[in-house]
Amino acid sequence: MASALLTDLYELTMVDAYLTEGLHDEAAFSLFVRRLPARRNFLLACGLEDALAYLETLRFSSEELAWLESLRRFSPRLLDWLEHFRFTGDVHAVPEGTPVFAEEPLLEVVAPLPEAQLVETYLINQVHLQTLAASKAARVVEAAQGRPVVDFGVRRMHGVDAGLKVARAAHVAGVSATSNLLAGQRYGLPVAGTMAHSYVQAHGDELAAFRAYVRRFPETTLLVDTYDTLEGVRKVVELARELGPDFQVRAVRLDSGDLVSLAHSARWLLDAAGLERVQIFASGGLDEDEVARLLAHHAPIDAFGVGTAMGVSADVPALDMAYKLVEYAGHGRLKLSTGKVLLPGRKQVFREEEDGVARRDVLARHGEVLPGRPLLRQVMHVGRRMEDASPTLEEIRAHAREELGHLPLEVRQLEPVRPPYPVEVSPGLLAEREQVVAELREELHAP
Amino acid sequence: MASALLTDLYELTMVDAYLTEGLHDEAAFSLFVRRLPARRNFLLACGLEDALAYLETLRFSSEELAWLESLRRFSPRLLDWLEHFRFTGDVHAVPEGTPVFAEEPLLEVVAPLPEAQLVETYLINQVHLQTLAASKAARVVEAAQGRPVVDFGVRRMHGVDAGLKVARAAHVAGVSATSNLLAGQRYGLPVAGTMAHSYVQAHGDELAAFRAYVRRFPETTLLVDTYDTLEGVRKVVELARELGPDFQVRAVRLDSGDLVSLAHSARWLLDAAGLERVQIFASGGLDEDEVARLLAHHAPIDAFGVGTAMGVSADVPALDMAYKLVEYAGHGRLKLSTGKVLLPGRKQVFREEEDGVARRDVLARHGEVLPGRPLLRQVMHVGRRMEDASPTLEEIRAHAREELGHLPLEVRQLEPVRPPYPVEVSPGLLAEREQVVAELREELHAP
Numbered sequence: 001m002a003s004a005l006l007t008d009l010y011e012l013t014m015v016d017a018y019l020t021e022g023l024h025d026e027a028a029f030s031l032f033v034r035r036l037p038a039r040r041n042f043l044l045a046c047g048l049e050d051a052l053a054y055l056e057t058l059r060f061s062s063e064e065l066a067w068l069e070s071l072r073r074f075s076p077r078l079l080d081w082l083e084h085f086r087f088t089g090d091v092h093a094v095p096e097g098t099p100v101f102a103e104e105p106l107l108e109v110v111a112p113l114p115e116a117q118l119v120e121t122y123l124i125n126q127v128h129l130q131t132l133a134a135s136k137a138a139r140v141v142e143a144a145q146g147r148p149v150v151d152f153g154v155r156r157m158h159g160v161d162a163g164l165k166v167a168r169a170a171h172v173a174g175v176s177a178t179s180n181l182l183a184g185q186r187y188g189l190p191v192a193g194t195m196a197h198s199y200v201q202a203h204g205d206e207l208a209a210f211r212a213y214v215r216r217f218p219e220t221t222l223l224v225d226t227y228d229t230l231e232g233v234r235k236v237v238e239l240a241r242e243l244g245p246d247f248q249v250r251a252v253r254l255d256s257g258d259l260v261s262l263a264h265s266a267r268w269l270l271d272a273a274g275l276e277r278v279q280i281f282a283s284g285g286l287d288e289d290e291v292a293r294l295l296a297h298h299a300p301i302d303a304f305g306v307g308t309a310m311g312v313s314a315d316v317p318a319l320d321m322a323y324k325l326v327e328y329a330g331h332g333r334l335k336l337s338t339g340k341v342l343l344p345g346r347k348q349v350f351r352e353e354e355d356g357v358a359r360r361d362v363l364a365r366h367g368e369v370l371p372g373r374p375l376l377r378q379v380m381h382v383g384r385r386m387e388d389a390s391p392t393l394e395e396i397r398a399h400a401r402e403e404l405g406h407l408p409l410e411v412r413q414l415e416p417v418r419p420p421y422p423v424e425v426s427p428g429l430l431a432e433r434e435q436v437v438a439e440l441r442e443e444l445h446a447p
Numbered sequence: 448m449a450s451a452l453l454t455d456l457y458e459l460t461m462v463d464a465y466l467t468e469g470l471h472d473e474a475a476f477s478l479f480v481r482r483l484p485a486r487r488n489f490l491l492a493c494g495l496e497d498a499l500a501y502l503e504t505l506r507f508s509s510e511e512l513a514w515l516e517s518l519r520r521f522s523p524r525l526l527d528w529l530e531h532f533r534f535t536g537d538v539h540a541v542p543e544g545t546p547v548f549a550e551e552p553l554l555e556v557v558a559p560l561p562e563a564q565l566v567e568t569y570l571i572n573q574v575h576l577q578t579l580a581a582s583k584a585a586r587v588v589e590a591a592q593g594r595p596v597v598d599f600g601v602r603r604m605h606g607v608d609a610g611l612k613v614a615r616a617a618h619v620a621g622v623s624a625t626s627n628l629l630a631g632q633r634y635g636l637p638v639a640g641t642m643a644h645s646y647v648q649a650h651g652d653e654l655a656a657f658r659a660y661v662r663r664f665p666e667t668t669l670l671v672d673t674y675d676t677l678e679g680v681r682k683v684v685e686l687a688r689e690l691g692p693d694f695q696v697r698a699v700r701l702d703s704g705d706l707v708s709l710a711h712s713a714r715w716l717l718d719a720a721g722l723e724r725v726q727i728f729a730s731g732g733l734d735e736d737e738v739a740r741l742l743a744h745h746a747p748i749d750a751f752g753v754g755t756a757m758g759v760s761a762d763v764p765a766l767d768m769a770y771k772l773v774e775y776a777g778h779g780r781l782k783l784s785t786g787k788v789l790l791p792g793r794k795q796v797f798r799e800e801e802d803g804v805a806r807r808d809v810l811a812r813h814g815e816v817l818p819g820r821p822l823l824r825q826v827m828h829v830g831r832r833m834e835d836a837s838p839t840l841e842e843i844r845a846h847a848r849e850e851l852g853h854l855p856l857e858v859r860q861l862e863p864v865r866p867p868y869p870v871e872v873s874p875g876l877l878a879e880r881e882q883v884v885a886e887l888r889e890e891l892h893a894p
Contacts, residue, residue, distance in 0.1 A: 002607050003607075003629050005628040005629040005631075005632050006601070006607055006610060006627070006628070006629045007601075007627075007628055007629075008599070008601060008602065008626040008627065008628070008640050009626050009627075009628055009631075009638045009639060009640030010626065010640035010641055010642055010643055011643075012628070013640060013641055013642065013664060014642055014643065014645070014646045016663060016664075017642075017646065017659060017660050017663045017664070018646075018649070020659075020662075020663045021659050021663075023649055023650075027649065029645070064632070067632045068628075071638070073664075075663070113649055117645060120602070120643075121601060121602050124602040124603065125601060125602050125603070125604065125606065125607065125610060126606070128602065128603050129605050129606050132605075152455070154453070154454075154455060154568060154572060155455065155567070155568050155571040155572050155575065156571065156572070156575050156765045156766075156768065157572065157605065158576050158579075158604065158605035158606065158608075158609040158613075158759070158764075159572065159573070159576050159605065159606055159607075159608030159609040159611075159612055160449050160450075160453055160572065160606075160608040161605075161606030161607040161608040161609065162605040162606040162608065162609055163453060163572060164606075165606055166605075179455040179456050179457065180453070180454075180455065180456075181452040181453075181454055181455070181456055181459070181515075182450050182452040182453045182454075184452075184456075185452050185511070185514045191456045191518070192456060193455050193456030193457035193460060194457055194460055195457055195460065195461055195464075196457055196458075196461065196567075197771075197772070197782050198461070198476070198564060198771070198772035199461045199464065199465075201772045201775070201780040201781070201782060202465070202470055202474065202560055202772060202775045202780070203470075204778075204780075204887070204890055205890055212464060212467075212468050213464050215467070216463060216464045216467045216468075216522070217460060217463075217464070217520075220460075226782055226783070227782070227783045227887070228783065308765045309765075311765075312605070312759075312764040312765045313764070314764050314765055317605075317759040317760070317761050317764035318603045318755045318756075318758075318759045318761055319603075321603065324644075324645070325644070325645035325648045325649060328648070328649045331651075333648040333649070333651075334648070335644050335648060335673055335674070336673070336674045336675065440651070440674070443651055443652055
């Protein structure tokens with residue numbers, strides 16, 4: 001579990017001030033993405049499980065409290081409040097694995113103001129990373145057109161926690177396996193991996209390396225590009241002749257060079273040797289665009305290993321995600337800063353479908369009933385997770401597959417869809433915004 | 448400490464094969480960046496501390512071993528070896544906070560092949576992230592021209608571990624403080640932060656919010672852009688009149704809008720009210736380019752809060768970092784794959800300076816003595832850290848400041864320097880490469 005100190009200092013100074021002032025009425029905060037990046041037609045919500053686990057278990061240890069006290073910034077009132085902190089609020093959220101669009105809440109926290117404020121940083125940190133990662137991985141999976149995608153990215157993901165969470169998010173999005181053992185252990189993900197170039201290099205002689213490896217792991221994938229890719233494939237053919245019926249190698253892996261032409265040539269060499277059932281696995285700097293390009297050129301590739309680009313969401317390494325106060329003490333709240341006028345109040349999202357295809361979303365006030373399927377539902381009540389709010393990872397993955405299947409084809413594709421998928425605002429919510437803006441302007445210009 | 452399972456499956460399958468074959472001679476692996484990204488004139492080495500701590504403490508728990516056994520992939524020999532694993536190798540490295548260039552080893556591991564192979568994934572994971580982060584932060588600090596930069600990025604950094612490590616790397620690179628309390632506690636970093644928009648919104652009335660906050664935290668920074676930035680500044684002026692000598696506010700923070708014109712206007716309003724000592728703090732989607740632009744337009748900004756762009760190194764979210772076998776059993780090793788011919792053998796880097804300014808680096812064979820200052824030194828011997836290989840974080844930060852001061856001005860600047868800083872290869876190393884390539888080609892074409 002994360003330390004309670006994984007937060008921004010200002011969350012604590014604000015809570016200190018709220019407590020001093022007695023501001024502990026109910027507040028609602030909404031976690032959402034302000035704008036979709038140009039290269040994302042949708043986002044795949046992910047990270048709710050960690051968000052809820054955090055809210056259920058967040059405590060301040062005596063060591064953490066002592067350190068906070070040592071800063072000499074906080075009131076005894078705050079330190080005492082933190083010592084007894086338990087999250088007592090409600091949470092409404094869209095299930096993990098649900099496609100969402102700009103301005104749609106991924107989750108809403110309803111709790112006494114100091115509690116709802118305190119948890120901001122960690123909730124964003126986790127939901128942001130995991131939604132970012134699932135959204136990227138969904139594109140790679142889409143590009144692979146049903147071929148397995150294996151996550152190879154842990155070495156260049158941003159630290160240990162990202163290594164874990166991104167592997168999980170990729171699984172939600174449909175990635176087939178991960179090279180990351182810790183993620184395999186923690187989440188029960190299928191793990192995959194065989195050899196690196198260093199293995200071949202340590203032997204010098206490539207055929208000797210293949211021979212030794214296959215003795216230990218007969219049903220393996222051999223990496224063939226250490227010296228010369230097609231020479232490497234010929235060594236595999238040679239090994240097959242040597243071993244006869246004992247040859248059980250499942251695939252060769254190409255990790256560099258012109259993968260279209262190498263895959264064609266490798267396939268030809270293998271087929272000519274009667275090794276039709278040896279598959280071709282491609283890796284090496286791949287992303288969704290490159291996977292799509294390879295398949296558009298009919299490269300006979302059976303599976304893809306994708307690393308860094310998916311692991312750090314290289315083209316879009318961050319989302320414009322915010323956690324905003326939308327209601328306090330029963331009044332809608334918003335911000336008027338340049339270019340950032342928001343929708344006040346708690347919300348619901350209705351997704352309207354025709355023949356199983358999503359046609360538009362409508363952002364509505366919480367409690368409004370409109371046509372379509374409501375996406376947010378309550379997952380936590382008074383600090384406790386609802387009984388049906390603990391889907392298994394496989395259920396989440398199945399949910400993602402089904403929900404992605406409801407998206408219009410052009411929204412799932414890699415290229416930006418124009419016009420974007422329509423997200424409209426209900427008349428009720430628009431009216432509420434006008435009212436809140438009017439009240440606010442009156443307050444601001446009052447003498 | 449990281450779990451021993453934070454690794455790629457193939458490290459373990461390769462080690463299993465090495466053990467089966469009896470390949471446990473000494474190997475040398477080199478960790479380096481193949482190419483500098485277009486927008487990086489140099490990288491700032493970071494992450495060695497975590498790499499060494501990992502090598503000193505890496506153990507496999509019985510729970511981890513039981514899980515590995517449950518995969519039914521590994522030999523009893525491997526599981527037994529893992530159970531008794533202790534890293535017994537040597538490490539040579541450039542100190543944290545040293546600028547490095549493409550192909551220059553950040554660290555070299557010299558150990559029995561299975562040991563050196565096993566640790567690959569975690570070493571890259573940590574050195575990659577921290578070098579990436581320090582390199583980005585150094586650019587932001589450079590752009591700020593001596594003004595303090597505060598790290599605000601934890602909420603959109605990739606997970607908890609990145610939150611910690613990036614804050615540390617930013618400190619190494621010269622960032623002044625962080626909003627991240629956990630990083631503050633763990634590393635003793637100065638922490639900073641006061642209020643978010645939600646604080647002002649919860650009050651509705653902005654002046655009431657400022658008044659309440661200042662009562663609790665008199666020497667604070669007030670966020671003035673929730674509704675209208677210059678109106679917010681006028682409220683601060685009003686509060687100063689109310690409080691008279693009790694007014695101790697240190698700064699106003701501008702977080703949106705046209706920061707050049709808002710900073711000028713805010714400065715004018717404050718000065719006109721006799722509040723010359725109230726500083727202007729700017730934040731909101733800043734990166735090094737925007738900081739440079741603001742200062743080029745003479746925006747009267749005293750300090751910067753920089754978040755996401757620095758926290759995820761948004762323009763360059765990953766480096767082409769590799770950990771390559773360069774020597775086995777006394778023989779230089781390399782890879783010939785397309786576009787990836789490497790330099791074999793262990794190395795040293797000599798940095799030649801004139802009048803305190805670095806003029807060129809020379810990549811040499813380990814043991815060569817050439818003009819200039821050698822950058823790599825031994826930091827671990829037989830699994831134990833050398834006595835002088837535990838600098839404090841403040842020493843590392845001071846080292847970075849000094850080393851950055853030795854770089855040519857054009858290399859420190861934000862724009863790509865053409866031609867790039869020269870990194871040459873010593874005749875000794877070139878000769879070794881030719882010899883290894885010749886040997887390898889002979890082996891490859893032997894009958």
